[in-house]
Amino acid sequence: MIFNYLNPIFEDRFIFDIYASIKCRGNHLVVKNFRMKCLRESRGGRRVIWVLKCDIKKFFDSIDHKILFSFIAKQVKDEKILKLIKDILFSYNVLPGKGLPLGNLTSQLFANIYLHELDYHVKHVLKIKNYVRFNDDFVIISEDKNILQDFSAKIKEFLHDRLELSLPNNKTSTRKFMW
Structure with missing residues (x-):
């Protein structure tokens, strides 16, 4: 119910370049579009390019409930729905006030809503x-x-200051990419 209510509100706001848990996007399309962007940036494989790869540290465990709820409340005005969302969010904690359970359909949507700020x-x-x-x-x-x-x-600073997330050095790399 919550997913079906929220998804139409938020999905149209998401940028095209996100691929997880969005209808008609997924593993195959992300690989295809990554390849297309690499080919375009390398001028058809004629130039060396660099790829920055980042993985947010313990992302689902680190999502702050209050921050996420504030993003949702900006778009949703129905008080009953907001109460239900708050009950869902605050019923699960890895640390006080943080974390989403893995695998839930709502968790996937909540994750995209949270990272929409980064996008x-x-x-x-x-x-x-x-x-x-x-x-x-x-x-x-x-x-x-x-x-x-x-x-x-700049992204590390934004994630820390705005979303209370981190990009650890061991999960961030810049690599030369050649065709």
């Missing part, structure tokens, strides 16, 4: 065009390794 920041504030996200993993493609390192620092 917006990446695409519209940082103006990154070659960005692809699947759940809590994302990549950014560029011809310039230094730009990727700058983006990495």
Whole structure:
């Protein structure tokens, strides 16, 4: 019920470059679009490109209930629905006030709602065009390794300050990519 209520409200707001838990998007499309972005950035494979790969640390366990609820409450005005969402969110805790259970359909949607803030920041504030996200993993493609390192620092800061999430160094890498 909650998924069917929330999904139409939020799915149209999501950027195209996210692929997890969205109808008609998934593993095959994410690989196809990643490849297309790499080919375009490398000028058909004629230039070396760099790929920044990031994995958010313990993402589902780290989602802050109050932050997530505030994002939902901006779009949902029905008090009964909001109470039900609050009951769902606050019924599960890994740490006080944090965490979503893995596998629930609502958890997948909640995760996309939570990271929509990151997606917006990446695409519209940082103006990154070659960005692809699947759940809590994302990549950014560029011809310039230094730009990727700058983006990495800015994204780490945004995640920490706005979403209370982190990108650990051992789950963040920049690699040369050649065809």
